[in-house]
Every structure is written in structure tokens, then in C-alpha cells.
Amino acid sequence: MSPELPRTPPSPRPGPPPRPRLIATDLDGTLLRRDGTVSPRTVAALAAAEEAGIAVVFVTGRPVRWMDAVSAHVHGHGMAICDNGAALVDLRDGGQRLVEARELPRPNALAAVRALRLAAPGVSFAVERTLGVHHEPRYPPMLRDPVTEVASVEKLLGPPPAYADEPVLKLLAFHPELDPDAFLALGREVAGEYGEFTRSSPTALLEVSGPGVSKASTLARRCRLLGISREEVVAFGDMPNDLEMLHWAGTAWAMGNSHPVVLAATRRHTASNEEDGVARVIERMLAGT
Structure with a gap:
């Protein structure tokens, strides 16, 4: 008679998840x-x-x-x-x-702008900084916010000393015609290397944060x-x-x-x-x- 093989102990049952903190x-x-x-x-x-x-x-x-x-x-x-x-x-x-x-580094924001302009003609931009928001003339009016400057996004992202003490937190890109999810996919495809692309609006409005943010x-x-x-x-x-x-x-x-x-x-x-x-x-x- 061959020796009895040792039995494998049963796996412990998973316990309840930790109490939420x-x-x-x-x-x-x-x-x-x-x-x-x-x-x-x-x-x-x-x-x-x-x-x-x-x-x-x-x-x-x-x-x-x-x-x-x-x-x-x-x-x-x-x-x-x-x-x-x-x-x-x-x-x-x-x-x-x-x-x-x-922050979203200025070179990354400008690179994302260039890529989106080529891929989605008609796009307009806003820049969200720590103390307020600024946008381009064609960008939809910010009803909740007093806007301190309306200008091209290239000017809004200009080099210091412009807004030297206000880091860029988000770049906002709006398109009046594209499907919101299709615009998100396009943004990630053409400019995803420059930052994190997402959306939370029901409109075609992309929100771009710094890499890893x-x-x-x-x-x-x-x-x-x-x-x-x-x-x-x-x-x-x-x-x-x-x-x-x-x-x-x-x-x-x-x-x-x-x-x-x-x-x-x-x-x-x-x-x-x-x-x-x-x-x-x-x-x-x-x-x-």
C-alpha cells in the first residue's frame, strides 16, 4: 500500500473587509x-x-x-x-x-493646446488657476465666475511674470459639436502624453491635469x-x-x-x-x- 499523501490544509475563508476609516x-x-x-x-x-x-x-x-x-x-x-x-x-x-x-506645467499645457487645435478644429480653451479662471473669446461664458482675462490661450499661458504666483491647475477644452466621449478619446489619443485627460460635464468639455494628477x-x-x-x-x-x-x-x-x-x-x-x-x-x- 502506498503511503498516504499529506492533505493540503483548506484555504482560510476570506475575512470581512476592514472597517472603513x-x-x-x-x-x-x-x-x-x-x-x-x-x-x-x-x-x-x-x-x-x-x-x-x-x-x-x-x-x-x-x-x-x-x-x-x-x-x-x-x-x-x-x-x-x-x-x-x-x-x-x-x-x-x-x-x-x-x-x-x-500644477499642470506650462509646456505641457501648450503642447496639449497645439495637438487639440490640429485634431479638433473649433476647440476653445480656458485656464483654471489657483485664484480664478481665464478663457478665450469663443469659450462659453463662465456664469458662476468673474473672469479676470479674456485672451488667446497662448497669452493666458504666457511665460512669467504673467500669473507667476498662480499655478495652472487645469486646462479646459470645449468643442461645440463633438460627442463628449468621442472628444475625450480623441484628446487622450493626440495629447495624452502631456497630461491626464478626463471629463465630468455632459457637454464636450475636457479637463486636463498635470501628468499623474x-x-x-x-x-x-x-x-x-x-x-x-x-x-x-x-x-x-x-x-x-x-x-x-x-x-x-x-x-x-x-x-x-x-x-x-x-x-x-x-x-x-x-x-x-x-x-x-x-x-x-x-x-x-x-x-x-
């Missing part, structure tokens, strides 16, 4: 309702998460000056990642203090400083500019109103922003269900 949530289309407000239910859920020791970080494509929508709901932590990861902001005490800026990379840097692993992060989003963050986080939720690409790429789906989708997940999470 940080919630990272997009704003427009995710936390905010269509009218730009935060519902009472969502306010209560964020406060309950903070009370339970879970940090909340707002991660948005919005510029710093548009953070008034959530400044009343920061509950003491007060950190936000703005401009698709290009700005880390302290909102405590009702302020908007820039902690870190990850995204919601995900800045959130990862912040979590490293706090000693929080990606497995301890729960993230919410709805648009292509959220995809990298949703892929990076240990637990990712797509809103019911998400772009089809986001729904297809994310296993967990919650209700829409109009139906308090973020609050519903937080409530269940705190209840342990």
Missing part, C-alpha cells in the same frame, strides 16, 4: 442634488459617519471657490480634494485655504499621510473623472444616475443623487448591514 465622495451628481444642495438625510449621514470616527473627504472636479455648497457640512475635518486632484484644500472655520497645488492619486497621497490603507476607503462617484478613484478604493459605489461607463466598471450600485444614494450606503454601513 475614510469616505471619499464626489459632489456633483453624487452627493449634491440637481439644485446643488445637500439633502437633510445626507447631512445627517455625514455627521453620523464623523461621529463614528470615519473621516469624510470631498473629492471633486470643482475649483476651490465653488466649495461653498458643502462648507457648512464639513463637521470639523474640513479637507477637500478639488480640481480633479490638483488642489488639496482646508475648509475648516469657513475658509478655503489651499494646502497643496499639483487625478482624484485617485491625490486621495492616495492623503491616505498615506493619515496611515489609511486603500482597503479602508469607501468611494462614491458618477462620472469618468471618478473612475480612477473608484478603481483605487477598497470599496467603490456608482450612483444610480452614473455615466454608463462608470456603471459598467463598478460592481456596487446605489440609488441616484436625487434619492440620497450616498446616505443610504452610509446608513447601512454604520448599522453593520
